[in-house]
Amino acid sequence: MIKxxxxxxxxKTTPVINISNLHIQTGKHLFIEGPSGSGKSTLLSLLAGxxxxxxxxxxxxxxxxxxxxxxxxxxxxADHIGFIFQQFNLIPYLSVIDNITLPCSFSTxxxxxxxxRSGDLKSEAVRLLKALGLTGEDIFQRNVNELSVGQQQxxxxxxxxxxxxxxxxxxxxxxxxxxxxxxxxISTLFxxxxxxxxxxxxxxxxxxxxxxxxxxxxxxxxxxIKQEQQ
Amino acid sequence: xxxxxLAFKSLLNRKFTFLITLFSIAISVALILGVxxxxxxxxxxxxxxxxxxxxxxxxxxxxxxxxxxSVFHIGNTTNTIKYDSYKxxxxxxxxxxxxxxxxxxxxxxxxxxxxxxxxxxxFSYANKQSLSVQSGEISDDMFAVIIGSDVAKKLNYKVxxxxxxxxxxxxxxxxxxxxIPYFISAILTSSFTAIDQTLIISLxxxxxMHTEHNDFHSALPSEQSTRTDTQQDDxxxxxxxxxxxxxxxxxxxxxxxxxxxDxxDxxDExxxxxxxDxxxxxxxxDExxxxxxxNxxxxxxxxxxxxxxxxxxxxxxxxxxxxxxxxHDHHDHADHADHAHQHNDTPExxxxxxxxxxxxxxxxxxxxxxxxxxVLGVQNYVNNYxxxxxxxxxxxxxxxxxxAFFAIAEVALDIVTVFVVLxxxxxxxxxxxxxxxERRREMAILRSVGARPGHIFALIIGEAAAxxxxxxxxxxxxxxxxxxxxxxxxxxxxxxxxxxxxxxxNDLWVLATIQISALIIAIIPGVLIYKTSLSxxxxxxx
Ligand SMILES: Nc1ncnc2c1ncn2[C@@H]1O[C@H](COP(=O)(O)OP(=O)(O)OP(=O)(O)O)[C@@H](O)[C@H]1O
Ligand SMILES: [Mg+2]
Numbered sequence: 001m002i003k004x005x006x007x008x009x010x011x012k013t014t015p016v017i018n019i020s021n022l023h024i025q026t027g028k029h030l031f032i033e034g035p036s037g038s039g040k041s042t043l044l045s046l047l048a049g050x051x052x053x054x055x056x057x058x059x060x061x062x063x064x065x066x067x068x069x070x071x072x073x074x075x076x077x078a079d080h081i082g083f084i085f086q087q088f089n090l091i092p093y094l095s096v097i098d099n100i101t102l103p104c105s106f107s108t109x110x111x112x113x114x115x116x117r118s119g120d121l122k123s124e125a126v127r128l129l130k131a132l133g134l135t136g137e138d139i140f141q142r143n144v145n146e147l148s149v150g151q152q153q154x155x156x157x158x159x160x161x162x163x164x165x166x167x168x169x170x171x172x173x174x175x176x177x178x179x180x181x182x183x184x185x186i187s188t189l190f191x192x193x194x195x196x197x198x199x200x201x202x203x204x205x206x207x208x209x210x211x212x213x214x215x216x217x218x219x220x221x222x223x224x225i226k227q228e229q230q
Numbered sequence: 231x232x233x234x235x236l237a238f239k240s241l242l243n244r245k246f247t248f249l250i251t252l253f254s255i256a257i258s259v260a261l262i263l264g265v266x267x268x269x270x271x272x273x274x275x276x277x278x279x280x281x282x283x284x285x286x287x288x289x290x291x292x293x294x295x296x297x298x299x300s301v302f303h304i305g306n307t308t309n310t311i312k313y314d315s316y317k318x319x320x321x322x323x324x325x326x327x328x329x330x331x332x333x334x335x336x337x338x339x340x341x342x343x344x345x346x347x348x349x350x351x352x353f354s355y356a357n358k359q360s361l362s363v364q365s366g367e368i369s370d371d372m373f374a375v376i377i378g379s380d381v382a383k384k385l386n387y388k389v390x391x392x393x394x395x396x397x398x399x400x401x402x403x404x405x406x407x408x409x410i411p412y413f414i415s416a417i418l419t420s421s422f423t424a425i426d427q428t429l430i431i432s433l434x435x436x437x438x439m440h441t442e443h444n445d446f447h448s449a450l451p452s453e454q455s456t457r458t459d460t461q462q463d464d465x466x467x468x469x470x471x472x473x474x475x476x477x478x479x480x481x482x483x484x485x486x487x488x489x490x491x492d493x494x495d496x497x498d499e500x501x502x503x504x505x506x507d508x509x510x511x512x513x514x515x516d517e518x519x520x521x522x523x524x525n526x527x528x529x530x531x532x533x534x535x536x537x538x539x540x541x542x543x544x545x546x547x548x549x550x551x552x553x554x555x556x557x558h559d560h561h562d563h564a565d566h567a568d569h570a571h572q573h574n575d576t577p578e579x580x581x582x583x584x585x586x587x588x589x590x591x592x593x594x595x596x597x598x599x600x601x602x603x604x605v606l607g608v609q610n611y612v613n614n615y616x617x618x619x620x621x622x623x624x625x626x627x628x629x630x631x632x633x634a635f636f637a638i639a640e641v642a643l644d645i646v647t648v649f650v651v652l653x654x655x656x657x658x659x660x661x662x663x664x665x666x667x668e669r670r671r672e673m674a675i676l677r678s679v680g681a682r683p684g685h686i687f688a689l690i691i692g693e694a695a696a697x698x699x700x701x702x703x704x705x706x707x708x709x710x711x712x713x714x715x716x717x718x719x720x721x722x723x724x725x726x727x728x729x730x731x732x733x734x735x736n737d738l739w740v741l742a743t744i745q746i747s748a749l750i751i752a753i754i755p756g757v758l759i760y761k762t763s764l765s766x767x768x769x770x771x772x
Binding site for chain 2: 091
């Protein structure tokens with residue numbers, strides 16, 4: 001479902017990614033680790049079609065990204081990929097519900113899926129929040145800055161899962177959480193992904209999380225770029 | 231659409247900076263519209279200064295100069311035309327009416343304009359509105375003054391108050407015509423023209439102020455004892471007699487000529503004059519004799535009743551003659567001398583009432599024609615007038631020409647306001663630019679959920695559009711608030727009537743330009759964020 005062939009990417013003149021071959025199957029939970037600066041975030045941006053490779057091919061859901069125009073890549077991302085960042089995932093001026101339903105502003109496919117699932121966007125958002133362990137009307141109405149970091153990360157996960165995209169990409173989503181919250185977060189995330197048959201690509205420094213995943217990649221190992229820094 | 235609601239919510243999130251930007255744009259919008267409104271209103275009120283007058287005739291010279299002096303009472307009043315020219319022009323068959331005006335005096339800085347009563351029938355401003363009276367009534371008394379509303383308000387004058395005019399513009403102290411006081415007979419309602427700052431008197435009164443009538447004191451039926459006691463020179467008294475005889479003459483020019491001579495030392499000439507006029511009035515000799523007698527009496531210290539009585543008789547006869555002549559020469563104001571106010575008159579006023587002299591020179595003539603088609607013909611006639619060099623101007627045309635002089639000031643004002651608006655928009659730009667860095671994360675989140683760089687661009691543009699649009703709306707509200715607040719004070723303190731209209735097409739163009747400029751300016755931060763959102767990928771930088 002994700003195929004990478006001879007992928008090369010450089011930030012300006014500095015080569016960051018050089019991966020000859022990588023295949024990820026549908027529904028797999030992939031754990032990507034690697035030292036800081038090894039290009040993990042860069043790789044995720046390439047997979048999401050935000051960055052364009054210098055050479056080589058990326059195929060996502062049988063769609064070669066290199067053949068898409070940049071706006072087609074943007075709609076492709078909106079339709080098929082959910083993203084969770086390390087922290088500060090939420091737009092501060094939007095309510096919890098508005099933050100979750102944000103992808104529907106850019107993807108009619110996900111909007112349709114969410115509506116067929118729960119009738120309307122709001123109840124689908126509430127369903128996802130409940131599945132992730134966030135209950136109580138007061139939380140939905142609160143300003144997102146009034147949520148704890150753990151709650152914020154679960155709201156971000158709910159957004160990534162809304163409208164069942166085929167792929168969820170998480171860039172160090174647990175690094176701001178303490179270990180108890182981290183484990184709870186990962187297990188709810190896994191549950192949801194399993195139910196929806198979502199492929200999860202998870203980046204972390206934290207090798208203690210490795211055990212939850214059935215696939216692991218060490219970017220330092222598969223990346224042919226020699227690390228000068230750090 | 232989603233992106234605009236995002237832009238709006240994003241703005242609400244930054245209320246404080248948003249409000250500051252809003253105010254700066256609102257103020258600049260109010261300023262630019264306000265300046266436009268003031269410009270338009272100034273022009274309209276300028277153009278409304280005179281209407282219904284087809285031609286203004288004055289001495290040969292620049293049309294703007296004639297317009298300024300006759301309509302706005304600004305500038306030079308030394309260019310005069312002959313009263314006779316006015317008479318002749320007014321007799322043209324196409325001339326429906328003609329009103330002479332004479333300027334040159336002032337009262338506490340306000341212009342004194344001498345004219346005829348018909349001025350109030352014919353002068354009109356704005357859309358052919360006539361001057362109307364706010365209190366009192368327009369009196370035909372020779373020493374009545376009708377004052378403009380501003381004069382009354384600023385100097386706190388009421389009907390019946392007495393005022394004294396000052397010679398010239400009042401630059402030199404002690405040139406008051408205080409021997410000829412006027413009583414206020416009427417206060418005009420505000421016309422928002424120069425008339426509001428004007429005192430209107432009769433031509434005869436104006437002439438009386440400017441003529442040295444001391445020589446005539448002995449002609450007065452009473453009180454002359456006190457005046458004549460002060461006169462010692464025998465020769466002087468003789469001259470008085472000559473002048474008295476001259477009163478019986480038909481033409482003013484003779485009078486004026488004599489009046490101009492301060493010292494009439496050439497006795498013989500006057501005597502000759504007398505002889506020459508003998509055939510006109512054979513009574514003159516008798517009167518002369520009577521006067522001589524009278525003067526001799528004056529030389530005596532003691533006054534005896536008999537002599538006084540004689541003198542009175544003489545003067546009564548004199549008076550009759552004078553009235554008669556006045557009737558012949560000028561049809562109006564003939565019975566001024568009999569007016570109720572006469573009992574308060576100073577000797578100078580009494581003399582003036584007796585003499586009823588029209589001025590020899592006037593400043594301008596307002597003319598109404600029987601048909602508009604005649605304008606060019608009459609203008610041509612006046613411009614080629616045979617007896618003296620004259621100019622005739624069409625007020626509407628001259629107003630337009632004069633307004634063109636202000637065009638440069640208008641442009642300067644426009645430039646300033648354009649820069650004020652530009653500063654307002656630059657303020658908006660800097661606030662958007664400053665927000666960009668703290669909003670990179672927001673942009674990355676939007677990108678991650680599928681927003682295109684174009685959406686991010688539109689978000690910035692949309693924000694600028696919203697800020698500018700609210701700024702414009704607020705600016706309009708501010709403008710009308712100010713206009714309504716300033717309307718009364720402007721009218722009261724500056725005599726400037728501000729007509730409040732809805733925004734005109736030009737204003738809407740200005741507003742559209744501001745809105746479009748805001749969008750164009752927002753392209754700068756829009757492009758910046760477009761580029762960063764492309765190059766940053768989805769890395770969230772902290
Ligand atoms: N926008 C950018 N412009 C230029 N160079 C960049 C940019 N973003 C990242 N890099 C460089 O690319 C390399 C890989 O960065 P990347 O963020 O992918 O590392 P990472 O593995 O995600 O690190 P970390 O674990 O610290 O998040 C680094 O050397 C970084 O300096
Ligand atoms: Mg990273």
